[in-house]
Each structure stands twice: as C-alpha cells, then as structure tokens.
Amino acid sequence: MGRYLLVRFIESMVTLLIVSMVVFVLARSTGDPVTLLISDQATAEDMARLKRQLGLDQSLPVQYWVFISSAVQGNLGKSITDKGDVARLIAERFPNSLTIGAMALALSTVLGIVLGVAAAVRRNTWVDKSVRVVAVLGQSMPSFWLSIMLIFVFSVLLRVVPTSGIGTPAHYVLPVAVLTFLALPLRTRLMRSSMLEILGAEYVKMARAKGLAEGSVIWRHAVRNALSPQLTSFGLTLAFAITGSVVIETVFAWPGLGQLAYQAMLSRDYPLIQGTVLLVAVFVLAANLLVDVLYVYVDPRIRYD
C-alpha cells in the first residue's frame, strides 16, 4: 500500500513536470514581452538590456531550468504587468477562490448525498424525477449564462444581492450558488447510482428482515457503504473548487485565482501565466493524491495492483 502511494506520487510529479513544460512553452510563445514592455523610442541597446534583465537572452532550456529551480524555492518570478511577485499575487488571490470553493464543495456534498439518497429510496416517484431533472439541468447549463441570468434575476430585478465584487457576506451568495449547482449533478448521480446498487444487496435485506426501522436501514447501513464514489467525486470537485472557476470569477468580478489567470492571459504576462497555471496543476494533482490516500482508510476492499 505504501508502495502504491509512492508510485502514485512519482506519477504525479512526472505529470506536473510535463504540465510545467507545456505551460512554459506555450507561455513563451505568446509573443515577445520585451516589445510589449518597452516604449517606442527605445534603442536596440535598451531592448538588449531589458532582455538580459528579464533573462530572455538565455536559451530556452536554460530559461526553463531557471524557472523550475526558482519555482521549487517558492520564487515564481515577477509579474510583468503588476511589477509584484507572482507568488505574492497568487497568495493574495488564492484565499478568495478557496472560500467560495470550499463553501460550494460543502454544500454540494451535503445536498448531493441527501438528494441522491432521496432519489434512490423513492425511485421513480416525483422526488426521483425532479432530482434527475435538476441534475440534468446542472450539467447542461453553461456556467457563464447561469451566472448572468442569476445576476439579472436576483441583482437587477429583485435587488437582494449585489451584482459583483467582494465584500459583504451577500456577495458570496451568487458565486457559491452557481458553483454548487454545477458541482451538484455529479455528486447526486453517483450517490443515487451507488445507493440503488446497495439497496439491492443482501445485507440490506438482512437488516430489513431483522426488523430494523427503514430509516435506520437506510442511513446507518446503506448510506455508509454507498459513500465511496462520493470520495472520488469529492476529489474532482475539490480540484474544481480550489482552482476557482475562471468563468464564474470573471463574471462576478471575484478576485480569485481563476480570474488572475485569465487576466494574466489577456495581458500576456507570462510569468504570471506560468505561475498560476502551474499552481493550479499542483493543487489538482494534490487533490487527487489526497483522495487516493483517504481511500486507503475508507474502503479496505480496494486492491492495489
């Protein structure tokens, strides 16, 4: 088991390395930052000096090595547009993404379990059908459109929440709502499907035959065993939540990591682009690894091949 986790860790590192290379190459090909930064009257000397300053006169592999070695030490370079440390910018923005992400994660987990169980237990009744409709809708709606329409209904028409930005607790409502609604379908469906599978199992019949109250049968016996796929989707949703949704943060002008990455791309700020995308990759891989570690304790039936 320890060996399995070690292998998974190494695999994650390799993936991270590949991602960093892809990001590096793509970011560097966005155009020459020197021409973006310099004024029109600059001489060739000035351009050369700026190039040396930014380290762009080195060969590509050397630049990559510099990037990687300083990244590992926590130095992700300086943002071209903001002139600040990339690492500091990320550290400022990240908590904002984390808060709405965590809230959406918690809400979608709780709601997903409750709705999934309800749908499975009352299969093919209106409860089941309406849960399935909600799930299907959540997977079909474009996130940006849902955000805009919710802004229209609740901010413009009803005036109960502010349209965008951050500040009061009311600002959190819409972004969290959208994130939750998008994460809900997967959790609900998985819960429902695994509950349906479990409810047909022998030990459930046994529990009922013993005379246990239905509620006890469902919650104490069935649900516990149906939870394991939830852990996997928890990992997926965790990654989604941590990294923040680029689109949702952009629509709500939410100063998080996703919006930072998007703005970096718009302004061709390659150190910032590299830093944010790399960090997103780190978090996603870490989330998946975490899920694997937790699985070891949650489900003893998993085999490691």
Add this chain to the structure above:
Amino acid sequence: MAKSIASRTIARHQPASASPARSAAAWVSGAPAWQIARKAPLLPTALIVLFVVFAVFAPLLAPYDPTRIALPQKLTPPVIFQGGNPAYLLGTDSLGRDVLSRLIWGARVSLAVSASVVVVSSAVGLLMGLAAGYIGGRVDSFLMRFADGSIAFPGILIALLFAISLGPGVWTVIVSLSVLGWASYARIVRGEVLRLRNLEFVIGARVVGCSPARIMATHLLPNVLDAWVVLMTLQIGLVVLSEATLGFLGAGVPPPTPSWGSLVSDGRNFVDTAWWISFFPGVAIMLLVLCVNYLGDWLRDTLDPRLRRTRQPGAAPSI
C-alpha cells in the same frame, strides 16, 4: 502502472459491458443499428435535427445579415414585450443587430466546431486506445501518462493558453479542445481492449497469424465501438459547453463571426437593460446540450440495458 484510485472508482461505475463480441461484418451490415435508430426518442432528436438544419441553411433562414448594424433600432426587446418590433422577433443588440439572425448564424459555428472537435478527438482517442490496450507495455504506459494528466486538469486554462499562443481562430479552438478531449476516449477504448484481448477469438486470430494491425482493425475495433459511441454522445455536450465558454471568454472564434458563447458575452454588459441579448443564445446552448445528453443516456440504456443510468466517465463539472 498504478492507476489512480479515483479513476478506477469512476471506472467501476461504468458498464461491465457484456455485449457479446461481434464480427466486423455484423457491425457494418447495420441491421442492429437501424433497428436501434428507429426507436430513438422523438423530441430530442427532432430538436437536434432542427438545430442542424438551421446551421446548414443559415443564409436562407436568417432574416437579416448577422453583422448588419442598424443603430436606430438598437436594444429593441423581443416582439412579445412592450416596445418590441415584429421585424426583429428576438430583439436587437446594442448595435441594432438582429438577435435571431445572429443566433442562427451562431449555430453554424458552434455546431461545426463542436462536431469537428468530437470527430478529431474521438478518432485520435480510438487509435491511441487500441494501440495502448493491445500493444501494452511501454507504449501503454507512455500514452496513458498523457491521458491521465489531462483528465482532471481544468482544461479551460490550457485552452486559453492555446488561444493566446496560437492566435484566436477556428483551428486553434478545434486543436485545443481536441487535445483536451482525446484522453477520455483512449481510456475507455483501452479498457475495452484489455477486456477483449484475452477472449478466444482474439487469441485465435493471433494463433492463425493475423498481424496486430489486422487484429485491431477487424476484431477489436467493431467490439469497442459500442462504448466509444456512447462516450461520444456524452462528450458532445461537454464540447459544446467548452466551445461556448471559450467564445464567452473571448478565446473562441474571433469576431465578427457570431458564436453562441460570444453572443452571451455581447449581452453581458446590458443585462440590466437588454436581458434578451444574453438570454436566447444561452437557451440555445442549454437546449442543444440537453437534447444531446438525453440521446446519449437513451443510447447507453439501449446498447446495454444492464448499465446503471448514471455513468459519467471522468466527467468533472465542466467550467
């Protein structure tokens, strides 16, 4: 190679597809395929056909040129609201362009790009999956390393990166979304191939002396098609949403070509005064994805009735 527990658990809720192995001839002759198609659910199929018809015949069906600017009529509401103009059924945007026409022309871009992405990514994924599953060994590990890496990653960021480094354009969108999409197909196909390669008919073919290429083409391919097609129908919805998202973020097909995502983006700043500009394109996107997903569910249920309804291979919430 250690598969992540995450991916294996999602896989466990996939079909242990026990469809009997079919020969290439049986699949191609299509008798089962037509019988299946006849029973397809009516409404979603009809709507999809309608969308396709609108996309193909856009020049004939759209009332106006989508780029026609008519400033005196800007921000007209849809016809059933006060201030509406029967000449502009769904209203106009901030430059007086007819929303309905832009919607119809936008269908072209959205459908064409999505279809291309699905074709490319499913083809590449099929080939990679066949090769990885059958050849195994180093090839398998190498290919699957790439596949696993791209599954959980927020693809929107990579797609954005592609857009700014390759320059915005139709081909950039197709390439970036295909690069993100092939991995799911490869995984599924590889899984099926692993299941099939130890069956007697494959071993028999090997014994008789068939080359690996022939085995993959004539024996393995027809039997992985079921799972592959099902995944395709599930992915189409995701691709449409991704393309729309890229359009919304400005990294899709560049203006003045209307695409549904960019149409929503156009209306974003006018939500308080002219909600219809963003509303209708979004409804179109949602309807298309709904119909496609419904069809995909139905197809999955038909092809293997023992499947549980809620299999979603590697489907993280799409951003």
